[in-house]
Amino acid sequence: MLACKGKHVLILDDLWDKLSPEEVGIPEPSNGSKLLVTTRLLDVCHYLDCREVRVPTLSKPDAWRLFLAKIGQDVFNHLDLLPFVKSVAEECAGLPLAIVTIASSMKGARNLHEWRNALHELKRHVKSVNVIEEKVFQQLQFSY
Incomplete structure (x- = not known):
């Protein structure tokens, strides 16, 4: 369904383990769509080949x-x-x-x-x- 739609943003919040987007039916964004992942685990970012943006804790x-x-x-x-x-x-x-x-x-x-x-x-x-x-x-x- 996502592959047929226009541009979209899909947010996967608080991943605790590696995930293969293709295995769960998430197509690789090719039409300008974005996949946003939040996680505390750097390994998850590396596995998904994400651009890392660190969010600091509160002062x-x-x-x-x-x-x-x-x-x-x-x-x-x-x-x-x-x-x-x-x-x-x-x-x-x-x-x-x-x-x-x-x-x-x-x-x-x-x-x-x-x-x-x-x-x-x-x-x-x-x-x-x-x-x-x-x-x-x-x-x-x-x-x-």
Whole structure:
């Protein structure tokens, strides 16, 4: 169907393994169409012969602002929580998806034990194939 259509953009988001576009029915773009792939794994880019564009993680100040925007500014009314809130935010490692997901899951939590437990869960080690996957899985596993 894509081969018959005019120009198009096909986005494959968050690939975790090598993929043969032809095997899954994606024709090689020849009519000006584009294939956009997002991945954390450089091997996937190399396998697909993609042009690599690196997207950096958020800076610490930007990550903190995003975390606060999702969790709510009223957390400053609970000064005993702030060290734990900051530590949880730092565990997100500047990854926007992790920040949004974890902050949203902790929104409204104003109990010291909840924050202490959240920090403990985020610091737990998760077995994985590589360090990047481990960090991402660890953060997302916590949120779910």
